[in-house]
Amino acid sequence: MRALRIYAGPVARQHLQRHGLQAGDVSVIPGAAGGPKGLILGLLDRFIFGPWLAGSSQPVHLVGASIGAWRMATACLNDPLAAFQRLEHDYIHQHYELQLGQKRPTAEMVSERFGQSLADFYGGRVGEVLNHARYHLHIVTSRGRHILGREHKLRTPMGYLGAFLTNTVHRKAMGAWLERVVFSTASTQQPGAACAPLPFGTDDYRTRQIPLDEANFYPALQASCSIPFVLKAIHDIPGAPPGAYWDGGITDYHLHLNYAASQAAINSGATDIDSERAGGQNGLVLYPHFQKSVVPGWLDKSLKWRHHATHHLDTMVLLAPDPDWVKTLPNGKLPDRNDFIHYGNDLAGRVKAWQAAVSASTQLADEFEAWLAKPDMGQVQAL
Numbered sequence: 001m002r003a004l005r006i007y008a009g010p011v012a013r014q015h016l017q018r019h020g021l022q023a024g025d026v027s028v029i030p031g032a033a034g035g036p037k038g039l040i041l042g043l044l045d046r047f048i049f050g051p052w053l054a055g056s057s058q059p060v061h062l063v064g065a066s067i068g069a070w071r072m073a074t075a076c077l078n079d080p081l082a083a084f085q086r087l088e089h090d091y092i093h094q095h096y097e098l099q100l101g102q103k104r105p106t107a108e109m110v111s112e113r114f115g116q117s118l119a120d121f122y123g124g125r126v127g128e129v130l131n132h133a134r135y136h137l138h139i140v141t142s143r144g145r146h147i148l149g150r151e152h153k154l155r156t157p158m159g160y161l162g163a164f165l166t167n168t169v170h171r172k173a174m175g176a177w178l179e180r181v182v183f184s185t186a187s188t189q190q191p192g193a194a195c196a197p198l199p200f201g202t203d204d205y206r207t208r209q210i211p212l213d214e215a216n217f218y219p220a221l222q223a224s225c226s227i228p229f230v231l232k233a234i235h236d237i238p239g240a241p242p243g244a245y246w247d248g249g250i251t252d253y254h255l256h257l258n259y260a261a262s263q264a265a266i267n268s269g270a271t272d273i274d275s276e277r278a279g280g281q282n283g284l285v286l287y288p289h290f291q292k293s294v295v296p297g298w299l300d301k302s303l304k305w306r307h308h309a310t311h312h313l314d315t316m317v318l319l320a321p322d323p324d325w326v327k328t329l330p331n332g333k334l335p336d337r338n339d340f341i342h343y344g345n346d347l348a349g350r351v352k353a354w355q356a357a358v359s360a361s362t363q364l365a366d367e368f369e370a371w372l373a374k375p376d377m378g379q380v381q382a383l
Contacts, residue, residue: 003325003363006371007292007383009314011260012284020375021317023056027283028199028259029075031068033249033298035227036335037290038067039358040321042088043365044288049075049084052372057134058283061199063255065140065248067091069224073122076129076137090117092354095347096340103341104230111232115222126217131189136196139183139212140248140255141223144233148177149243151233160228167299171306174299175206180251181240183212183220201261204312205251210240224248230337249298256296258312259285285316290334292320292383309383318383319368321361329357 008016015025029048032038053060064072070087077083096105096113122129129137144150148159163177180202186193195211212220215238223234223245233244287294293307294316300306309316326334330353331342343350371379 001325001328002322002367003361004367004371005292005320005322006368006380007316007318007320008380009309009316009383011314012317013377013380013382015284016317016375016380017377021284021286021372023053024058025284026053026056026060026286027058028061028063028285029072030255030257030285030287030289031062031064031072032254032289033066033068033247033252034254034290035067035337036091036339036354038071039088039091039335039354040290040361040364041071041288042084042358043361044319044368045071045075046081046084047365047369048286048288049080052369059134059136061136061138061196063138063140063199063257064224065252065255066225066227068255069139069221069248070118072137073129073139073221076132076135077122077125078128086121088358090121092351092358093347098345107230107232110230111222111226114225114231115218118218118222122217122221126214129217130185130212130214132185133189135185136187136199137185137212138196138198139220139224140252141181141183141220141237142178142246142248142250143181143208143241144178144244144246145176150235151244156228156233164299167297168303171296171300172205174251174297178246178251179206179208180248181208181210181245183210183216183237183240185212199259200312201258203261204258208241210237213239215239219245247298251297253296253298253300254289254294256294256310256312259316260312260314283315285313287316287318289318289320291323292318294318294383313383316383319364321364325363329360330354 062072062075074083074087096109147155159177163174167174184195187196195209198209219234219237226234227247233246235244236242237245294313295301295307335354335357339350
C-alpha cells in the first residue's frame with residue numbers, strides 16, 4: 001500500500017509535468033496547526049530540511065502556525081536533523097499527570113509546562129533561528145480584539161461564540177474579533193534590517209506583521225501554540241500591539257493563504273533561477289500536510305464548503321498521507337489531542353502508539369524521495 005499522495009495546483013502541475021521537482025524550485029514551505037497530527041510529518045521534515053534543500057541555495061520562506069510554527073522554527077536550527085529528532089521525542093513524551101477524577105489538565109498547568117519546554121528546547125539557540133542564512137521564518141498568531149482583547153472566564157467564551165457566528169457568515173468579518181499577527185525574521189542579517197516581506201497577500205484578512213527578535217521569540221512561539229481553553233493566552237508580546245494572543249490556527253488553521261499574490265521577497269529569491277523552472281515568478285509552495293484539504297481557519301473545520309482549494313493554492317505541491325494508509329496506524333488514525341484523554345495517565349501506552357505511527361511515516365519520506373528521482377505524473381492528483 002502506498003503511503004504518500006501528491007497533490008498540485010494547476011500552475012504547480014504544469015511545472016511538474018515539464019521539469020519534475022527540484023529543491024531550487026521551492027520558495028515557501030508552510031507548517032499547519034493540528035497538534036499531534038504534525039508528528040506524522042517528522043520524517044518528511046528531516047528529508048526536506050536535511051539532504052534535499054541542502055542541495056539548493058535560494059531563500060525559502062517558512063510559515064507556521066501552532067505545531068507548524070514549532071516545526072518551522074526547528075528547521076532554522078543548526079543541524080536540523082538532530083533538532084527534528086529531539087522535537088519528536090519531546091513532543092511524544094510530554095505528560096501532564098491527571099488527578100483523580102480529572103479528565104484533562106488545567107490550562108495554567110499546560111501553559112507553564114509548555115513554556116518551560118520551549119525554553120529548554122531553544123535555550124541559547126534563538127540566534128540560530130533569527131539569523132539563518134537562507135530561511136525566513138514567519139510565526140502566525142491570532143490577536144484578540146475588543147471583547148477578546150484580554151482573556152477572561154466569561155468574556156472569552158462569549159467572544160469566541162461571536163467569532164464563530166460571524167465567521168459562519170463571512171470569514172473576513174471575523175476580523176472584528178481576531179486579527180492575524182505574523183512575527184517575521186529580518187530580510188537580511190544586517191543590523192536594523194526590516195522584516196522579510198510576507199510570502200502571501202494580506203487582502204484576505206486583517207493582518208499585522210511584527211519583527212521577530214530575541215525579546216519576543218518565546219512569547220510569539222508559545223502564543224502561536226496556545227489553543228483557547230487548553231492553554232492560557234499570551235498577553236502583551238514585546239514589540240507588538242497589546243492584548244491577548246492565541247493559537248495561529250484560529251485565523252489560519254491550515255494556512256490557506258494567498259501565495260499567488262506573494263510579494264517581492266519571493267521574486268528576489270528566484271533571481272538566480274530560470275523563472276519557468278521556478279514555477280513562474282513566485283516559485284512553488286511545497287506543503288507537507290496531514291490531509292488533502294487546506295482548511296482556512298480553526299472555526300472553519302465544520303464548514304465543509306470552505307475546504308476546497310482556491311486560486312490561492314495554484315502554485316502549491318501538497319504531500320499528504322493516503323487515508324487508507326492512515327487506517328493502518330495505531331487506533332486507525334493519526335495521533336491527535338484526543339489521545340491525551342484516551343490514554344490519560346497511561347503515558348507508556350500513548351508513547352508506544354505515537355512512536356509506532358512516527359516509525360511508519362518513514363514510508364512517506366521514502367516514497368517522496370523515490371518520486372523526486374523518477375517523477376510519475378500518474379501519482380499527482382489535482383489539489
